[in-house]
Each structure stands twice: as structure tokens, then as C-alpha cells.
Amino acid sequence: MSTTERPRILVVGGGYVGLYAARRILKKMRYGEATVTVVDPRSYMTYQPFLPEAAAGSISPRHVVVPLRRVLPKAEVLTGRVTTIDQDRKVATVAPIVGETYELPFDYLVIAMGAVSRTFPIPGLAEQGIGMKGIEESIGLRNHVLEQLDKADSTTDEAVRRKALTFVFVGGGFAGAETIGEVEDMARDAAKYYTNVKREDMRFILVDAADKILPEVGPKLGAYGKEHLEGRGVEIYLSTSMDSCVDGHVVLKNGLEVDSSTIVWTAGVKPNPALARFGLPLGPRGHVDTSEKLQVQGTDYIWAAGDNAQVPDLVGRKAGNPNAWCPPNAQHALRQAKVLGDNVISGMRGFPQKEYSHANKGAVAGLGLHKGVAMIVVGKVKIKLKGRLAWYMHRGYHGMAMPTWNRKIRVFADWTLAMFLKREVVSLGAMETPREEFYEAAKPAPAPAAVKTEGEKARAS
Numbered sequence: 001m002s003t004t005e006r007p008r009i010l011v012v013g014g015g016y017v018g019l020y021a022a023r024r025i026l027k028k029m030r031y032g033e034a035t036v037t038v039v040d041p042r043s044y045m046t047y048q049p050f051l052p053e054a055a056a057g058s059i060s061p062r063h064v065v066v067p068l069r070r071v072l073p074k075a076e077v078l079t080g081r082v083t084t085i086d087q088d089r090k091v092a093t094v095a096p097i098v099g100e101t102y103e104l105p106f107d108y109l110v111i112a113m114g115a116v117s118r119t120f121p122i123p124g125l126a127e128q129g130i131g132m133k134g135i136e137e138s139i140g141l142r143n144h145v146l147e148q149l150d151k152a153d154s155t156t157d158e159a160v161r162r163k164a165l166t167f168v169f170v171g172g173g174f175a176g177a178e179t180i181g182e183v184e185d186m187a188r189d190a191a192k193y194y195t196n197v198k199r200e201d202m203r204f205i206l207v208d209a210a211d212k213i214l215p216e217v218g219p220k221l222g223a224y225g226k227e228h229l230e231g232r233g234v235e236i237y238l239s240t241s242m243d244s245c246v247d248g249h250v251v252l253k254n255g256l257e258v259d260s261s262t263i264v265w266t267a268g269v270k271p272n273p274a275l276a277r278f279g280l281p282l283g284p285r286g287h288v289d290t291s292e293k294l295q296v297q298g299t300d301y302i303w304a305a306g307d308n309a310q311v312p313d314l315v316g317r318k319a320g321n322p323n324a325w326c327p328p329n330a331q332h333a334l335r336q337a338k339v340l341g342d343n344v345i346s347g348m349r350g351f352p353q354k355e356y357s358h359a360n361k362g363a364v365a366g367l368g369l370h371k372g373v374a375m376i377v378v379g380k381v382k383i384k385l386k387g388r389l390a391w392y393m394h395r396g397y398h399g400m401a402m403p404t405w406n407r408k409i410r411v412f413a414d415w416t417l418a419m420f421l422k423r424e425v426v427s428l429g430a431m432e433t434p435r436e437e438f439y440e441a442a443k444p445a446p447a448p449a450a451v452k453t454e455g456e457k458a459r460a461s
């Protein structure tokens with residue numbers, strides 16, 4: 001951490017909002033006007049809409065993340081977690097990835113810590129479940145699913161095989177529907193290489209407490225997405241929830257019980273709970289309460305946006321809904337970050353703040369190779385697409401929305417290579433314990449048992 005005479009703009013979180021806001025501020029700032037410091041426990045930003053494709057092996061995991069130090073060369077990037085904020089002293093406490101915590105003074109503050117998986121106290125969930133919020137989970141899920149196929153192919157125990165080949169996904173929004181669509185597609189592809197595993201042997205189950213899936217694309221396309229997944233053999237249980245999953249024994253409220261080694265939890269998100277320690281005004285669901293100018297209510301030097309903020313949706317409010325808030329998605333996060341960056345610069349220079357207003361442009365979702373749904377809003381018209389065309393829209397949109405040309409080119413290259421070389425279906429589960437084999441080879445040999453003399457043998461017997 002550098003000590004500086006210039007004012008410090010502290011950006012807490014280097015995800016969508018943090019990265020784009022920092023870039024905007026650096027672009028608009030005069031030379032030496034301020035120090036921009038970005039703190040994040042990860043040294044990279046994750047493009048979350050590509051996590052399902054990374055789990056399916058359609059994109060290399062490294063290409064889904066953007067190294068912060070590389071794209072923000074003029075910023076100070078610190079790898080650690082902001083644990084508290086002292087507003088009176090204008091000081092943040094940072095817990096670095098290693099070593100003692102320290103205090104970081106700031107003049108202006110941007111809160112961009114995103115969201116975490118929203119969970120419930122369901123017995124077994126913490127031990128058995130895996131989320132879909134980070135690249136680590138996406139790689140873990142891919143290795144795990146392929147490992148289940150390896151297990152099922154090689155065991156003679158029918159119960160082990162059944163459990164390995166049953167995959168349960170809880171939550172049918174964007175993240176859940178896309179992930180089950182992509183993973184089912186990969187497993188179907190991979191099954192071609194296994195002698196004892198066929199697609200029909202696998203059970204894919206999607207559970208949601210709501211009465212529909214994919215609410216983001218509207219009821220008609222959501223219904224199409226459901227029919228499409230069911231056509232591929234996915235069992236979908238709506239208006240029900242998971243009661244427990246102790247040791248992988250899944251019990252649903254509707255009475256269904258299955259044993260499963262794979263329980264993927266994608267039942268929504270909630271604002272980062274660390275916000276509760278920051279002393280900022282919070283909304284009823286734990287978001288930082290911001291004005292339409294993205295300023296935290298009651299402050300003139302703190303801004304917030306993205307999944308951790310409740311930002312008034314001015315378009316919805318103009319249309320007559322006084323309680324409209326911007327939904328937590330990348331579409332808003334990206335645009336809010338740019339307005340936020342401009343407002344930080346204006347705030348620093350004593351100029352007026354801009355309002356954030358954005359009309360929904362629609363949504364696209366991929367459900368596996370060549371399959372998808374898309375709802376594009378043009379003026380007052382909603383264009384609904386499904387199947388291959390929607391999938392091209394999904395890839396085109398997200399491919400271009402991926403930050404930096406370096407990453408865009410890598411993602412398009414992955415897709416192009418996969419067209420000719422087919423998808424990778426190898427499980428590298430052992431990556432999680434890379435030192436195990438070396439340890440076995442290098443660990444000290446046990447002391448050899450002492451050779452007993454004839455006399456000692458006789459005494460012992």
C-alpha cells in the first residue's frame with residue numbers, strides 16, 4: 001500500500017462494478033489528481049455469465065476472468081478483504097491474503113462488493129452443496145461431474161452408481177437453468193466415451209420454489225425453456241423446495257427422495273453480508289441504500305452500485321411503479337459503474353451528480369450448445385427468440401460484453417476451436433490436491449521393523 005498526498009478513491013470490490021468504475025475514473029482523471037485503490041480478495045474480475053459455459057468446458061476457465069493488475073495498470077490493486085469502514089476517520093480496515101490487517105485512509109469510497117449465494121438452513125446443504133458464483137466453483141463442478149461418470153463407469157455397486165449419476169440443481173433462474181443446460185449437454189457428450197454410462201442412466205433434476213423457471217426472459221420463453229429441458233430428459237419440479245440433503249440423501253417437499261453426489265445451489269443471491277459491518281444505511285434486504293445518483297443516502301463521498309446496492313429504477317418509477325428497483329444483473333452493473341465513475345470525478349471536483357436511468361434491453365440465456373432463449377427489447381417491442389438463433393444471440397452478446405479485447409479474442413478462439421476439436425471431457429479433479437502424489441513419494445519411509453534374533457523369537461513365543 002502506498003502512502004500518498006493525493007486524495008485516495010478506494011474501490012471496495014473488483015468485480016463488474018469495481019473494475020468498470022475504476023477504469024472510468026482512471027480514464028477521466030487528470031494526471032496525479034487522485035490515487036485509485038482497488039481492494040478485492042481475488043486478483044481478478046470474474047465474468048459470471050460465462051460460469052455455466054466454463055463448467056461445461058466450452059470456455060477455458062482462465063479466459064472467464066480478467067486480471068485486475070493487468071487491466072488497471074494505473075491503479076493500486078490490493079489483494080485482500082475490506083472488513084470494516086470507519087466513516088468518522090475515513091479509514092477502511094483491510095485484511096490482506098496474508099499477514100496482519102491494516103488501516104487504509106480514503107477520501108472517496110466506492111462500495112462494489114456484489115452478492116453471495118442466498119441460502120437457507122437446510123440440513124446437509126452446507127456440507128453437500130456447491131454454488132455457482134465464482135470460477136473456482138465452476139471448475140470444481142466440472143471436475144466433480146466428470147469424476148462421477150468415471151466412478152459410475154468403474155463401480156460394480158449399483159447404489160454408488162445411481163448416486164453418482166443423479167445430479168440435483170436447486171434454483172431455476174438464469175444461473176440454475178443455464179448451468180443445468182450446459183452441464184447436461186457436457187455429460188451427454190462425455191457419455192459417448194464411457195462403456196458403462198449412457199445418458200439414459202443419468203438423472204438431472206431441477207427444483208424451484210417458484211412456479212416457473214427463467215423469469216428473466218418472461219413467462220412464454222420461460223415455459224419454452226422448461227419444455228426444452230424436459231425434452232432433454234431433465235426432471236423439473238416447480239413450486240417445491242429441498243427440505244434436506246444430509247449425506248447426499250435429497251428430500252423434496254413434494255415427497256421425492258433421491259440419493260445424489262451432486263447438489264448445485266443456484267437459488268438466488270443476497271447482498272454481501274459484510275456490508276452489515278460498514279455502518280452504511282441498508283435497505284430491508286441488506287442492500288446499501290443509494291440515491292438515483294448512486295450516492296449512498298446521507299453521504300456525499302460514498303457511492304455504491306451493482307448487486308450490493310438498492311438503486312431506484314427511474315424507468316420503472318416513471319412507468320408508475322414507485323417501488324421499482326434495478327434488478328441485480330450485469331446489464332445494470334456495467335452501466336451503473338460508468339455513471340458512478342463519472343459521479344466520483346464530479347464529486348471530487350465539486351460538480352453536480354448525474355442520475356442513473358436505464359431501460360431493460362432484454363435477456364439472453366444459453367442452455368447448452370446451439371440451444372437458448374433470448375428476449376430483446378427494441379423500443380416498446382419485445383422480440384422473442386429460441387433455439388439456435390437465440391443461442392447465437394447469447395454468444396454474440398456475451399462474447400462482446402466480455403471485458404477487454406484480450407479476453408474477447410480468447411473466448412471466441414475457444415468457441416472456434418471447440419467447433420473443430422470437440423469439447424474437452426477430461427476430469428482434473430486431482431488438481432484440488434496437487435501435492436498428494438508427491439507427498440506419497442517424498443514422505444519419510446517408516447522405520448523398518450527390527451529383525452529379531454532366534455533368542456528373541458523364542459522368548460516372544
Ligand SMILES: Cc1cc2nc3c(=O)[nH]c(=O)nc-3n(C[C@H](O)[C@H](O)[C@H](O)COP(=O)(O)OP(=O)(O)OC[C@H]3O[C@@H](n4cnc5c(N)ncnc54)[C@H](O)[C@@H]3O)c2cc1C
Pocket residue numbers: 012013014015016017018039040041042044045046047048049050051052080081082083112113114115132133174175272274305306307308328329330331332333364365
Ligand atoms: C452464474 C451466473 C450467471 C449470470 N448470468 C447473467 C446474465 O446472463 N446476464 C446478466 O445481466 N447478469 C448475469 N449474472 C449476474 C451478474 O454477473 C451480476 O449481476 C454482476 O456480476 C454484479 O456485479 P457486481 O460488481 O455488483 O458484483 P461482482 O461482479 O460479484 O463483484 C463483487 C466483487 O466484490 C469482491 N468482494 C467481496 N467481498 C469483498 C470484501 N469484503 N472486500 C473487497 N472485495 C470484496 C468479490 O470478490 C467480487 O470480485 C449472472 C450471475 C451468475 C452468478
